Amino acid sequence: MLVTDTFTASRDGRPDPDALLEKLQQDEQAALRGKLRIYFGSNAGVGKTCAMLTAAQREVAQGRDLVAGVVETHGRRETAELLSGLELLPRYNVMHRECALSEFDLDAALARRPAVLLVDELAHSNVPGSRHPKRWQDVEELLRAGIDVWTTLNVQHLESLNDIVSGIIGIRVRETVPDHLFDDAHEVVVIDLPPDDLLRRLKEGKVYLPPQAERASRHFFRKGNLLALRELALRRTADRVDAQMRDYRRERSINTVWPARERLLVGVAGYPSDERLVREAARLAQKLEADWIVVHVPSVQRREAGANRYAAAMKTLALAAEFGADTATPSGMDVAETLVAFAREHNANRLVLGHYPRKVWQFWHQSISDRISRRHPEIDQIVIAHGPLPVVVAVALNTDAALPPSRAPAYLWASLACFSATAVAALLLQVFDLANVVMLFLLTVVLVALRYGRGPGVWAAMLAVLCFDFFFVQPRWSFTVNDTQYFFTFALMLGIALITGQLTARLRHEARTAAGRERRATSLARLARDLSAALTVEQITEVALRTFSGVFEARVGLALPDAIDNVHCSGAGAFPIDESIAQWVYDHGQPAGQGTDTLAASQGRYLPLKAPMRVRGVLVLELAEPERLSEPEEQRLLEACMSQLAIALERVHFVEVAQSTLVQMEGERMRNTLLAAISHDLRTPLTTIIGAADAATPHAPPGPLTQLLGGIRDQASSMQRLIENLLDMARMQERGVRLNRQWHSLEEIVGSALRQLREPLARHVVRTALSPQLPLVEVDALLIERVLVNLLDNAAKYTPAGTLVQVAARQEQDSIVLEVIDAGPGCPQGSTPQSLFEPFTRGQQESAVAGIGLGLALAKRIIQAHGATIEAQPQATSGIRFVITLPAGHPPSMESL
Template sequence: MDNRPNPDALLEKVQRDEVQARRGQLKIFFGSCAGVGKTCAMLQAARQQQQKGVDVVVGLLETHGRVETAQLLTGLDLLPTQAVNYQGRLLAEFDLDAALARKPALILVDELAHSNLPSCRHPKRWQDIDELLAAGINVYSTVNVQHLESLNDIVGQITGIRVRETIPDKVFDGADDIVLVDLPPDELIQRLKEGKVYLPEQATRASRNFFRKGNLIALRELALRRTADRVDAQMRYYRQDQAIYHAWQAKERLLVGINCHANSENMVRAAARLAASLRADWLAVYVETPAEQSLTVQQQEQLLKTQKLAQELGAETVSLSGQNRAETLLAYAQTRNVSKLVLGKSHVHGWQRLWKQALATEIHQRANNDIDLYLIGKNTPETKTNLRQQSQQTSPTSATTSLANYGWAAATCSLVTLATAGLIQVFDLANIIMLYLLAVVLITIRLGKGAGIFASFFSVAAFDFFFVPPRLSFTVADTQYVFTFAVMLVVALIISNLTARLRYQADIATYREQRTASLYAIAKELASSLTTESIIDISHEHLDPLFQAKTYLLLPDLTDKIVCTATATTTISNLDSGIAQWVYDHQQAAGIGTNTLPASPLLYLPLKAPMRTRGVLILQPSQAQLLRQPEQQRLLDTFASQIALALERVHFVDVARDALVNMEGERLRNSLLSTISHDLRTPLTSLIAMASLLEKNLNQPKDALEITHYIQQQALRMNQLITNLLDMARLQTGGVTLNRQWHAIEETIGSAIHACQPSLDHHIIRTDVPPELPLVLFDAILIERVLCNLLENACKYTPVQSIITVSARMSEQQLIVSVKDNGAGLPTGMEDKIFAKFTRGDKESAQTGVGLGLAICQAIIDAHHGSIKATNIDTGGACFTFTLPASEPPPLTAEEPEDP
């Protein structure tokens, strides 16, 4: 084997080292969950660097109230944080510009998966760290296993909690160093009870939910496995960089060599049992050599069956091409750091022993001592017979083709014989031999190895019969010609074999070039497509000729039902929409070459994109076996992934376009409403003032006074409507700044009831507010506005003397306020829709209004990071409930007594 370093790999390493030399280094302290000690370990490592004279700065670090963490910060330079105004609150964020200006040798930035506030430069903190690394600054950071994007859904299934803040796996894999900080679950739970992870009130909730022992064990295993995978990848990269080709058995990995014979299934099962007992990864590898270039249909089906069995048993299947099967298997085994090689026991019979060795024998001679070799025996004597029958069976088409090739080979040699027969007096016999050898080369290039071997024997026979004395006879007068015949035959066979290998390599290179060109072409065109129709056209254009099949894309409607159009049924015969829907729903392939409905003449592939399945790709091949080949299936899967990604990109382009149109429309509507409201307010104010003056003139007739009073009431109502429009526009555009102060909710409820007293005169008002409620941080004016809107809403839609109850209570760090009535309640199905703008519960109601009051309530509560909902009471009436986040109020400071 050639163990020289790969020049391309060396060049890639040099380029990677040059880039790495300019960038800073990232060290991640990795743990299974909060509380294992990542931040403390990071601070201890930073203090060690500081003792070595390294310029260390703490960019941002959260102590979470832990005393031991705060103590480790002593003596380290702290970078001032950046105060960011977010919804009326000042929050501390990492100051990236200050860090770049300070440019320390090492900076500590906690919580790698943190999401920055909208006004920051980057949406994610890992992007801030990437900019620091690009500036040549070394960074220490921390992250938990649940924040890795690839494991996010698994952690969610285990714990029942889906973490929103994640980092791409490429950030984790690209880190220069990973430090695993591990802690047994029992010790972590004890730390939680001691208040070393969360504050006591938070620790109680955490122990009942996320920090259950079973969750901690599962998260610990995930963290250990992810770290082990990274270490294994580091080891493989190191072996590749250092040109180390013998295996390092740090982790067991098996490779089973499969072929197109039925005995391969036994090898696969044996390898699966061995891998399971060793808890090792394993690979099933097929090597296509020139000798196996033209397989029969039965052999192709057997190979595909073996590969599917390996995949079902958990193997990674790989197909390779090479001149020598043993050399190719060993080279790939060393690349993948394989420790054990599983092969079938094979024998070489008869005269083949002169130049051919059994595969296991050849690998044993070539392999180093660092790979263990396992031989799997054949089960029954019938296997040999079956293998012989398989190798002898050919399809009618291939048999006809072989006979035609042999006929063309004989005709070519005969043509050389006729051409040189008239030149026997001029040409020397050696020149005639060269012409025959040239014919053998041409035949092999054009017709293949079998025809070339046949031409070798035919040429020797023709040369003996027509040109060697005595001519027109196979008798040889001079025995030296026997040696000439032997050399001629050997040279012809060698040339035929070498030419066949060159042709095989050229065919493989051409196939790979065509595949690469096809992938590049479709990827390029899909990347520039902006509509679903263009994606469908591009798919037809590339897939139909490449796979020799009719193809069609079926896409779902808004209800996730596959739409089977008339064009689809015309293009693809025997199309079954039920199968297509099943493939879409279950995200599994069906039809030709699959385990689901394999008798179907079509292949149904789900178009799986990262977010969801985007449709179904259907192929109707001209020959079913074309889609059974493993390489074709892999290529088809790649094309399907490209199409799915393009469909998802176009979908989100449409979503973004619709969102932009809606935003612009909303902005225009708010601007228009604001302008109209401002223009109407001045004449309305004058109208209210004039009506008020007229109402004070008691000398008017009674009818005139009633009309004046009605005008004043309607003007006031319109003025309230304009106020609502303006407030809604200000709330949606962020023009309202919350003035949060510590207030008692009972005072705000009392103010709201007093403000609405004219409307409440004909209703019974009851309150249920415990006196021991703590102070809550909110904007009293806006919350009073919410209560007023809810009270007025209850007055409008309930009969006279109805009971309206206002209650408040505390529950799990939040204040819950409810306004109930005993009226008719909300129409069925309107509970969630009632808070939309310009929505009224009963459109046919005689009550005036445009449906903005509840929308304003929701906007105000959302600005307070609370929630609001509407429900119907079983005994009759409606209940509107809103919540406000509550925290511990600041301690009251005692006033200093005045000096006498």
């Protein structure tokens, strides 16, 4: 991971004015936003919701305007009791897969606008068709509106810990929350409970209902899992507190290091032996269980010395990142002061540095660790000896040992400048004194140092001294000096060259750094602006190809997934890419290709575009200079641009999903309206036909006429049931399933359904097997009766006359099992039993039996609304078994009834 370099080392300890301005702007924005409080825990059942509701009761008692937007009690009585006295925000019903679900009403919350709003389960996924796909996005909109929000969150739902949690519990958690929401929260309240206490609560039914609790204790709620998740939650909270402490120290310009937590800062200089330094630091960090950051401060002479040391430093930083360290390249004029300032910025209590033995001729040179010890004795250091540099390496890294070919013109121009100054001085000597002429040589040295840097400046100083001595100092035409005062002049010229060259090198380094930052900021701002204006995937692709090719000087390709998650090259101007590599990168979310450890021989570098929800595509770069991405600044720029591109692709995707959902909802609404209108128009004629058949039957003579009237009545009654199903389905899709739950006897409901179908079932053998010890069930009797009528009518239609139709009911632990068994043809070939519950689906296509395939779909919706399940199980020989599982509940005593 790269640490963003946002500070400039300052020796006077004063805060950065730009940082102060940015902090002031952030405070102004925060004052307009609501405050987020998160009740954070390791698992369900530790008491997050109860703690939130208890605090809410205290706030209400003090007169604060607090509303419960959505609180999930999960059937727990103690949680429901804590809601008493709180204002509850009504939920709205939304249809999903033919079932009415209640969701948090965001618009009602914004209209009510309380001071504090309770929104339970931050990681909850909203029903498709809602304004936002995730509840945390609802919370962000509430915060932007200035409403304080209290919510709950488990550690397994944090996006950054998703892979770690899945490795611990063996299950990938699908509902995640971005880490920035947790990090930016105004307050995080940790709710902790020892694993043994949590397991005891689970057994007592205070976490889940008994059937769910038994399954949870065998899988997720194992003690080892609970211990690991508890440690993750506490560590993640400690990281957040540590970040808050660093912000506090930065805001108040506290320079002293607070060793509240072990954090190592490792400095590398670009020597090959720095790899050993990083390995030693990695082992030390592991023993101390400390965070560690590896940094390299680029030298201002890097361009003059060549790219050897810088390339070695980047390689070392890449190795440190593989070991799990954070890396950074802070800039500064003084390496020692920059390291100390960075350590204070990140509250690193120990510096780990390497040390080489000094050469004899470097007796005057102090190492970085020596300078830090002298200037900042309060900083703890761990110095690791490297041993002497190899001769080959020393020569390669010596800035003065060899003249790089690229610097030869500078030295040539410096020589020409000195020779020209000598010629001009010879002419001026006829007019001016020698003391004035020497100033011309000083001016030449200064100009050369300013133009070409320290090395050519020193060369010009030496050459100017030689020319001045040879041509103008007595005795002329020799290098002999009789007057010792000229030695002072020579030393002055050399000193001026050194000082001017060093200052010039520093200014150039600062200018290059500032120009690089401006280029990166401008590129990122331009990309963000262009992507925000793009409305389609094609426009985003065009912006990406144009921007990435210009910023990174590379050939660019983009691979995007289709409906079945197969990636294909996108964009007319993209160069051909290997779609098999792109598919691997998309599936695994890891980079591959050039410059990586996976398929390194590939032509380009394949990078996944990771959005907050998922990977949205693959970016392919074929760089003209592949080593360019080894620089941390370029890596940060690339990651920022890729993040912007991925977010833009995800935004367009969700816009398309929302439009598709809207069109589908409008189509469903139109179809339901049409069906309801037709059904209403048919009910009156059918009722008249049934009444007329009933009235004419007693007066008709026995024989064909009586049979004909009976057939008319049976068919009209069957059609009437179809119309009732149509009306009920349309009503439920529009308004949802509204239950009138009461305690009823299951025997009465079954008996009423059999009486309704007395005539259709007359051709079959009907057998009931109801357990005599069945308790009362809390259901909507009319709707459960409708379910049984549809199941029995289905059996009467599709089973041969004289076959057995069975209705059975029994109690199994905390559930009531109701079964309807027939001996019909069963499930048709090529389809699954559960497909029978789809709307307008029939078991026998093109059958002579009347029907439109709504009876079973309506039955499933009613059962699901009761919190129960219905399944179709094919029999071994023939027929099908419909199994309804209802929760038994806790029926009242006869006295209370």
